[in-house]
Amino acid sequence: MPRARRKIRFGIIGLGLMGRELASATARWCHLLDLDFEPEITAICDTNPALFSWFEDNFDTIRVRSSDYRDLLDSSEVDAIYCAVPHNLHAQLYRDIIAAGKHLLGEKPFGIDLRANEEILDAVNAHPNVVVACSSEFPFFPAAQRIMRYITENRFGTIIEVETGLLHSSDLDPNKKINWKRMIELNGEYGCMGDLGMHALHIPLRAGWMPDNVRALLTNIVTQRPNANGDMIPCLTWDNAMLACEVNTGEQSFPLTIKTYRIAPGETNTWYVRILGTKFSVEFSTKYPKTLRIMDYESGREQAWQSIDLGYETAYPAITGGIFEFGFSDSLLQMWAAFCDQLANGREGMRQPFYCATPEETHQHHQVLTAALESGKRGHVVPVAQPRPIG
Numbered sequence: 316m317p318r319a320r321r322k323i324r325f326g327i328i329g330l331g332l333m334g335r336e337l338a339s340a341t342a343r344w345c346h347l348l349d350l351d352f353e354p355e356i357t358a359i360c361d362t363n364p365a366l367f368s369w370f371e372d373n374f375d376t377i378r379v380r381s382s383d384y385r386d387l388l389d390s391s392e393v394d395a396i397y398c399a400v401p402h403n404l405h406a407q408l409y410r411d412i413i414a415a416g417k418h419l420l421g422e423k424p425f426g427i428d429l430r431a432n433e434e435i436l437d438a439v440n441a442h443p444n445v446v447v448a449c450s451s452e453f454p455f456f457p458a459a460q461r462i463m464r465y466i467t468e469n470r471f472g473t474i475i476e477v478e479t480g481l482l483h484s485s486d487l488d489p490n491k492k493i494n495w496k497r498m499i500e501l502n503g504e505y506g507c508m509g510d511l512g513m514h515a516l517h518i519p520l521r522a523g524w525m526p527d528n529v530r531a532l533l534t535n536i537v538t539q540r541p542n543a544n545g546d547m548i549p550c551l552t553w554d555n556a557m558l559a560c561e562v563n564t565g566e567q568s569f570p571l572t573i574k575t576y577r578i579a580p581g582e583t584n585t586w587y588v589r590i591l592g593t594k595f596s597v598e599f600s601t602k603y604p605k606t607l608r609i610m611d612y613e614s615g616r617e618q619a620w621q622s623i624d625l626g627y628e629t630a631y632p633a634i635t636g637g638i639f640e641f642g643f644s645d646s647l648l649q650m651w652a653a654f655c656d657q658l659a660n661g662r663e664g665m666r667q668p669f670y671c672a673t674p675e676e677t678h679q680h681h682q683v684l685t686a687a688l689e690s691g692k693r694g695h696v697v698p699v700a701q702p703r704p705i706g
């Protein structure tokens with residue numbers, strides 16, 4: 316007889332690229348060891364019912380299917396929601412989900428703009444018993460987990476600089492068809508920053524490195540794209556953004572450089588972090604998913620970088636042997652486990668310390684992106700507003 320685990324009954328709203336990924340992570344729950352909680356997909360929703368069949372073919376636990384998300388919110392078969400819909404819908408859906416008392420793992424950027432994000436935060440404040448978190452999976456890579464540990468241990472000495480980013484390249488093709496992520500009204504004025512910024516900012520914000528100010532260089536490189544009929548139409552979203560930020564921790568200040576590029580030739584979902592310090596430096600990129608580079612330094616010693624091949628060294632132990640390597644879908648499974656753990660045991664009772672991105676962190680990231688947008692338009696350094704208190 317399988318051991319009884321607490322079931323967390325999930326509804327998925329938005330059955331596209333990410334909706335399937337999270338469902339697949341649920342199907343792979345047996346990969347994880349010794350957990351006393353388990354997600355179960357009981358409800359699905361998309362305005363395109365053609366997407367139901369993949370879910371129904373693969374999950375016999377689905378009891379509610381609808382093209383109206385409110386049916387999931389009204390259902391007693393649903394405890395929590397994973398929501399992955401276009402950005403223009405985040406504010407309304409996330410608020411409604413939270414107000415219905417359903418726990419929420421929502422996709423980034425958690426609101427199409429700062430105002431939408433603050434509306435979501437108001438709902439979070441009004442419903443303190445609802446667990447709300449934002450999806451951001453890259454920090455669950457083993458090397459990123461090590462980096463978080465080095466940050467907690469304060470290993471770096473004086474920080475010289477920090478660089479983070481997320482790079483894509485498929486938009487280099489001018490004939491790639493336009494989709495909602497390249498339309499301001501659906502994706503948001505932030506463009507690539509709204510799409511990729513939370514990924515790049517999650518570790519700096521968790522480290523407490525909220526920038527004081529930002530100078531942003533924003534570029535729209537491919538200004539027209541074919542629509543579904545092949546007609547060329549304007550493509551007005553920012554393709555690439557480079558943010559030069561100043562971080563002041565009270566003890567020291569240092570530059571934080573963030574790149575969110577949709578047109579970085581040759582790069583396929585390359586997420587990276589580089590922290591240079593006077594005593595210790597570290598570097599990781601998903602381009603080399605198992606390789607962590609570190610450099611210890613003491614006065615008079617040779618400056619030599621070391622490369623460590625990390626195996627499957629995960630926040631939540633899994634069946635995969637430590638000699639094997641980790642990938643994108645593994646990071647989603649680990650993030651999913653962290654959200655379910657927080658839901659089952661509360662943040663303080665989690666099996667490991669790294670919790671998913673918080674609503675407060677999404678607000679901080681909106682403050683940075685809003686200032687970056689203004690900086691890009693005006694060509695000036697713009698102060699980053701400090702987030703309003705939550706709760």
Ligand SMILES: NC(=O)c1ccc[n+]([C@@H]2O[C@H](COP(=O)([O-])OP(=O)(O)OC[C@H]3O[C@@H](n4cnc5c(N)ncnc54)[C@H](O)[C@@H]3O)[C@@H](O)[C@H]2O)c1
Pocket residue numbers: 328329330331332333334360361362363366382384398399400401402404422423424450451452510
């Ligand atoms: N964490 C990550 O790595 C990652 C990667 C890609 C996208 N995302 C985020 O996930 C979200 C969705 O992106 P995607 O790539 O899955 O998009 P997608 O276009 O593949 O899927 C979105 C789905 O939402 C559905 N939808 C639209 N309106 C709806 C409504 N009113 N009710 C229910 N369903 C509706 C669409 O029909 C579509 O199937 C976005 O917020 C995006 O930024 C996150």
